[in-house]
Amino acid sequence: MKTFFSEEHRRHFPQAELSGGQFVTPYERPSRVEYVLARLKERGMTDIVAPGAPDMAAIRALCAPDYLDFLENAWAEWKAEGMAGEIIAANFPARRMQAGRPPRNIDGKVGYYALASETAMTGGTWAAALSSAASAQAAQAHVAGGAKSAFALCRPPGHHATADMYGGYCFINNAALVAEAFRRDGAGRVAILDIDFHHGNGTQDIFYDRGDIFFASLHGAPEDAFPYFLGFADETGVGAGEGTTANYPMLPGTGYGPWSAALDDAIARIRAFGAEALVVSLGVDAYKDDPISFFKLDSPDFMDAGRRIGTLGLPTVFCMEGGYAIEAVGVNAVNVLEGYQDA
Amino acid sequence: MKTFFSEEHRRHFPQAELSGGQFVTPYERPSRVEYVLARLKERGMTDIVAPGAPDMAAIRALCAPDYLDFLENAWAEWKAEGMAGEIIAANFPARRMQAGRPPRNIDGKVGYYALASETAMTGGTWAAALSSAASAQAAQAHVAGGAKSAFALCRPPGHHATADMYGGYCFINNAALVAEAFRRDGAGRVAILDIDFHHGNGTQDIFYDRGDIFFASLHGAPEDAFPYFLGFADETGVGAGEGTTANYPMLPGTGYGPWSAALDDAIARIRAFGAEALVVSLGVDAYKDDPISFFKLDSPDFMDAGRRIGTLGLPTVFCMEGGYAIEAVGVNAVNVLEGYQDA
Numbered sequence: 001m002k003t004f005f006s007e008e009h010r011r012h013f014p015q016a017e018l019s020g021g022q023f024v025t026p027y028e029r030p031s032r033v034e035y036v037l038a039r040l041k042e043r044g045m046t047d048i049v050a051p052g053a054p055d056m057a058a059i060r061a062l063c064a065p066d067y068l069d070f071l072e073n074a075w076a077e078w079k080a081e082g083m084a085g086e087i088i089a090a091n092f093p094a095r096r097m098q099a100g101r102p103p104r105n106i107d108g109k110v111g112y113y114a115l116a117s118e119t120a121m122t123g124g125t126w127a128a129a130l131s132s133a134a135s136a137q138a139a140q141a142h143v144a145g146g147a148k149s150a151f152a153l154c155r156p157p158g159h160h161a162t163a164d165m166y167g168g169y170c171f172i173n174n175a176a177l178v179a180e181a182f183r184r185d186g187a188g189r190v191a192i193l194d195i196d197f198h199h200g201n202g203t204q205d206i207f208y209d210r211g212d213i214f215f216a217s218l219h220g221a222p223e224d225a226f227p228y229f230l231g232f233a234d235e236t237g238v239g240a241g242e243g244t245t246a247n248y249p250m251l252p253g254t255g256y257g258p259w260s261a262a263l264d265d266a267i268a269r270i271r272a273f274g275a276e277a278l279v280v281s282l283g284v285d286a287y288k289d290d291p292i293s294f295f296k297l298d299s300p301d302f303m304d305a306g307r308r309i310g311t312l313g314l315p316t317v318f319c320m321e322g323g324y325a326i327e328a329v330g331v332n333a334v335n336v337l338e339g340y341q342d343a
Numbered sequence: 344m345k346t347f348f349s350e351e352h353r354r355h356f357p358q359a360e361l362s363g364g365q366f367v368t369p370y371e372r373p374s375r376v377e378y379v380l381a382r383l384k385e386r387g388m389t390d391i392v393a394p395g396a397p398d399m400a401a402i403r404a405l406c407a408p409d410y411l412d413f414l415e416n417a418w419a420e421w422k423a424e425g426m427a428g429e430i431i432a433a434n435f436p437a438r439r440m441q442a443g444r445p446p447r448n449i450d451g452k453v454g455y456y457a458l459a460s461e462t463a464m465t466g467g468t469w470a471a472a473l474s475s476a477a478s479a480q481a482a483q484a485h486v487a488g489g490a491k492s493a494f495a496l497c498r499p500p501g502h503h504a505t506a507d508m509y510g511g512y513c514f515i516n517n518a519a520l521v522a523e524a525f526r527r528d529g530a531g532r533v534a535i536l537d538i539d540f541h542h543g544n545g546t547q548d549i550f551y552d553r554g555d556i557f558f559a560s561l562h563g564a565p566e567d568a569f570p571y572f573l574g575f576a577d578e579t580g581v582g583a584g585e586g587t588t589a590n591y592p593m594l595p596g597t598g599y600g601p602w603s604a605a606l607d608d609a610i611a612r613i614r615a616f617g618a619e620a621l622v623v624s625l626g627v628d629a630y631k632d633d634p635i636s637f638f639k640l641d642s643p644d645f646m647d648a649g650r651r652i653g654t655l656g657l658p659t660v661f662c663m664e665g666g667y668a669i670e671a672v673g674v675n676a677v678n679v680l681e682g683y684q685d686a
C-alpha cells in the first residue's frame with residue numbers, strides 16, 4: 001500500500017490546547033506522524049510519496065466560501081487586532097443565539113467558525129490543512145487510478161471539520177474530500193467508516209442529507225465524550241439521507257468484543273448499502289492507553305479490525321485521524337493497514 | 344438612595360480569563376466594586392446595607408432547574424474529574440449540534456451551560472452569584488416597600504445570563520429577578536433599560552416572548568462586539584412579546600450624541616409602553632477609556648444619562664453590571680445615580 005504524506009504538516013504546531021481550564025501542550029502534535037512513518041518503514045511499507053498541490057476546486061466544492069476565507073485570513077486578522085496569543089475561540093453562537101450572521105470582528109468570527117476551543121490556530125495552520133487535504137486527494141487519485149488501496153497520512157486530521165466549522169484538531173474534512181472525489185470519478189455509492197474514538201461529527205454533518213454516501217461511526221457516547229453534542233444512535237440522516245447514517249456510541253471501558261460487534265454491524269450495513277468505494281477515517285484513539293479516550297482496544301485488535309474491513313473487498317482510502325498515545329500510534333495505525341492487506 | 348451590597352462577592356475571583364488566545368487577569372474583578380463603594384461614600388451616599396439570604400424560590404422560578412444544579416455542583420464535579428484549572432468551557436453545542444441533550448461528563452456539561460469561554464468558575468462562584476442576586480432582590484423589596492429607587496451593587500453582574508446559560512461574567516440574571524419581582528408585587532408592566540456597553544442577551548432571551556416586560560438595550564453592534572450573536576436591531580420579540588424588545592446597536596467610536604439620542608428613544612418607548620416600574624442594567628463600560636469596549640462616553644455624560652432616566656418618574660432599581668476602566672467605574676456609576684436623583 002502506498003502512503004501519501006506531506007512534511008508541510010509541521011507548519012501547524014500550536015503551543016496551547018485549552019484542557020481542564022489550563023493550557024497544555026496539544027495532544028495533536030507533529031511527533032504523532034513520526035511514529036507512523038517509522039512503523040511504516042519498519043514493516044517495509046516504504047512507498048511514501050509527497051502529494052502535489054491540493055485540488056482547490058474540490059476543496060471549494062466541499063467547504064463554504066466564507067469559511068475558507070476565514071481559514072486563510074484568520075491569522076492576519078487576529079494579529080491585526082493586536083491579539084497576543086494563538087487563535088483560540090472564546091465566544092460562541094450558543095443556544096438560541098444562532099441567527100447565522102458571522103461577525104466582522106475576528107474574535108467573534110473565530111467563535112462563529114469554531115465548534116470547540118481546544119484547537120488553536122497559528123500562522124501555518126492553513127498551509128498545513130491544505131497539505132493534509134492534498135495527501136487525501138492524492139491517495140484517492142491513486143486508488144481511482146487502479147490501486148486497491150492507499151494510505152493518506154493526514155495531519156491535521158479532518159473528521160470533526162464541517163463544511164464551515166473547525167475544531168477537534170480538524171480544519172478541512174479529508175475523508176469527505178475523498179468520498180466526493182470517488183463520486184466524481186464514477187462510484188455510484190460511497191461509504192465512510194469512521195473508527196476514530198471520537199464521533200465524526202463533521203463528516204456526518206456534511207453528508208447527513210445525502211443518499212449516495214453512507215456514514216458509519218464507532219465512538220465514545222456523546223454524553224461522555226467529545227464532541228458531546230452529536231453522535232447519538234438516533235441520528236440516522238434526513239431527507240434523501242434518511243438511513244444512510246449509522247452511529248455506534250459506546251460507553252467508557254468498552255473493549256474489543258462489543259467494539260468489533262459494532263464494526264461488524266457497520267460493515268454489514270456498508271455491504272447492504274452497495275458501496276463501490278470505501279473511505280476509512282483511521283483514528284487509533286480507541287487504544288487502551290490513549291490519554292483522552294476511554295475504549296480498551298489493544299494493538300492486535302487494530303490488525304483484526306483491518307482484516308474485517310478488508311473483507312468488504314472495496315477500493316479503499318485510509319485517512320489518518322486521531323490517536324494520542326503517541327508511541328503506539330504508529331503500530332496501531334499500521335496494524336489496521338496490514339490487517340486490511342491480509343484480508 | 345439606598346445601596347444593597349454583599350461582601351460575599353469576593354468568593355468569585357477567578358485567576359484566568361481567556362482573552363486573545365491567552366489567559367489574562369479577569370477584567371471583571373473584585374476591586375471594581377471597591378471603587379463604587381468609595382465613590383458612594385465620597386458623595387455622602389452612605390446608606391449601604393447587606394442583603395439577607397437570597398429568595399431561592401424566585402431564583403428557581405427564573406432559572407432552569409438543571410442549570411441551577413449545574414451552577415451549584417460544577418466545581419465539585421470538575422475537581423472529581425481531576426481537572427487542574429478553573430472551570431473554563433471548551434466544547435459547545437455549535438451550529439447544527441443543538442440536539443439539546445446536556446452531557447453527563449462535566450467537561451461537556453460546562454460547554455452546554457456556557458455561552459462563552461472568557462468566564463471562569465471557581466469554588467466560590469455559586470455563593471457569590473447568590474449574594475449578588477440577593478442584593479438585587481433586597482433592592483427591589485426596598486422599592487416595592489415605598490422607596491423611589493435603590494441601587495443593587497451586584498457582583499458578579501447578570502445581564503448576559505439566560506435562564507440556563509452563563510457567560511460574559513454573569514451567572515444569574517439579577518435584572519430579570521427584579522423585573523419579575525415587580526410583576527409579582529403588582530406592577531402590570533415593567534421595563535428594563537440596559538445601558539451597559541454590551542448587549543443584554545440574557546435579559547432579552549428571558550423576556551423575548553413576554554408582553555408584560557419591555558426590554559431596551561444600548562450596545563456595541565453585535566458584528567463588532569461581544570456577545571456577537573444577539574442584539575441586532577431587527578430582534579423585536581416574538582409572540583406576545585412582539586414589539587417589547589428594542590435594540591440600539593451602535594458602531595465603534597459612538598459618542599454621547601448618538602448614544603443619548605438612542606437613550607431618549609428607549610425612554611420614549613418605555614413611557615409609551617406604560618411601565619409602572621423600571622430596572623436599569625447599570626453598566627458603565629460605554630466609558631471612553633474602558634479597556635474592552637468602544638464607545639466614547641465621558642464621566643459627565645453618565646450624570647446626564649441618569650437625569651434623562653429620572654424623567655420617567657418611575658420606581659427604579661439600578662443593578663450594577665459591567666465597567667472595566669476600574670478607577671472610573673465608581674465615578675461613572677454613581678454619576679448615573681446622582682443624575683437620576685437630580686431629575
Ligand SMILES: [Zn+2]
Pocket residue numbers: 196197198283285321322323
Ligand atoms: Zn479522535
Ligand SMILES: [Zn+2]
Pocket residue numbers: 539540541626628664665666
Ligand atoms: Zn458590559
